Amino acid sequence: MSMYRLVLFSLIALALIALVLSALGVIVSPTPFELLASFAVLAVVISLVDAGIQRLLHLPWRVESSLVTALILLFIMRPGAELAPLVGLALAGALASISKYIIAWRGRHVVNPAAFGAAVVSIVGSFGAFEWLGTSASWWIGNPAMAIPVAVLGLAVLWRTEKVRVVVVFVLIAVATSVVRQAVQAQQFEIAFDLPLALQFAVLQTPYLFLGAFMVSEPLTSPPRRWQQFSVAALVGVLAGWPIMIGDMFTLGQERALLIGNLLAFAFALRGSVRLTLVAREFITPTAQELTFRAKGKLKFLPGQYLELDVPHSHPDARGTRREFSIVSAPADLPTLRIAYKDGDQKHPSSYKRALAAAQPGATLAVTGTWGDFLLPRGNTPVLMVAAGIGVTPFVSQLRQMHAEGVQRDVVLVYVAAEASELAFRGELEATGVRTVVFTRDAPQDLPAHWTWSQGNRLDAQGLESTVNDIGLRHAFISGPPRLLAELAPALHKARSLTTDAFAGY
DSSP: OOHHHHHHHHHHHHHHHHHHHHHTTSSOSSOHHHHHHHHHHHHHHHHHHHHHHHHHTTOOOOHHHHHHHHHHHHHHBOOOSSHHHHHHHHHHHHHHHHHHHHSEETTEESSOHHHHHHHHHHHHHTSGGGGGGOOOBOOTTOOGGGHHHHHHHHHHHHHHHTOHHHHHHHHHHHHHHHHHHHHHHHHHTTOOOOHHHHHHHHHHSSSHHHHIIIIITOGGGOOSSHHHHHHHHHHHHHHHHSOOEETTTEEOOHHHHHHHHHHHHHHHHTTOOEEEEEEEEEEEETTEEEEEEEESSOOOOOTTOEEEEEOOOSSOOTTTTEEEEEBOSOGGGTTEEEEEEEOOOOSSOOHHHHHHHHOOTTOEEEEEEEEOOOOOOSSSOOEEEEEEGGGGHHHHHHHHHHHHHTOOOOEEEEEEOSSGGGOTTHHHHHHHTOEEEEEOSSOOSSOOTTEEEOTTOOOOHHHHHHHSTTGGGSEEEEESOHHHHHHHHHHHTTSSEEEEOOOOOO
């Protein structure tokens, strides 16, 4: 299931739960009619604005994106059923949609659209001349009755986007900051401070869980590196936990805290967006292709990172026009850049795969960013690399860069493929001189002295331990399908450390 679709289904489930709880009187405000009327206005306005702008720009309309924005605004704005609040909601929705295209940098959002729409309407509505708007950011989703559904469905989203740790940091910092703020306020007003009650309020009666799971975690506004994501999460956590007053008019509430975090994330991500010209494509194995590009701008990445490639096409499926690919080439190879992908026969290839297959030399595509922490550790600690099929690509980048810089390091590469003909980049890997153990059914021909064949044995946890008997001294890196990671887990967890780069195709 695509990320967008999982988020959409989770938000729909939350909306239905809220509707039922409101009908039962568990949630007093908003009422069921206010929820339905508000969502109808938000969905219609956002869909129309999105469809109009995308038609003007000759872009495909993605209904999932429109509905996700509408549902998030439903949870963070004050719903209503009268004309004034509905007009305010319509304005927030229109501004959120417009921001996707106006406040953007080379195909990526700079700020969270829903947070932007909510912030502008809330700020404008605080001025006397616009009080008639009748709505502002209320974050009513921060209701004790919704805490468990938000936590469960939010965890499913975070697991899919691999942002569990980042959001845990955000929530912990936001809760801790909120508790400290309550303690300071209790001292200022000379009232008793109740720590359990303060914790209960910070966890159950604030929107931190929803803000973290569905907004802080948004991939399109996240910075490239994990430490940068933690930095943004910490900043938003502090600002959300202790809103800052701006004069006597308004505070830096949840949505404005997120927007400030978005700006920090944008500063981190500025380095990545460039245009690529396709130079050549070729089959490197019977089922894998390599694409060679020339970068038109300054592109920076670290060996082992991946890029997001935008391939615009008509009628994209639910996963849209962007996919992630590990970079094959090394930074030393720039401005030449290479990626590779599995191109086996499929009865129903994705719309993206069909569009990428149709791209011919001379076509211009966009890299909307480079990301990832699949990076070799500093120093000379021994390393174990485990690759399955086309999962060898980040290791090719790392080993090529080491070879180009003349770096000597104790590295063992365990390379798994169905057949010897599926060993991609064999020549480049052999040239690095790295000790390599090949697991294939048939014997590869003309192996160099530093390569060995597993005699047709299947790789499992026991086989990995016997092949690399000093695994406990090595930093282990594995790149391949989740199934391989699960099978080798008993052995890999004995390594000094473990870094994974699992993928499930595109």
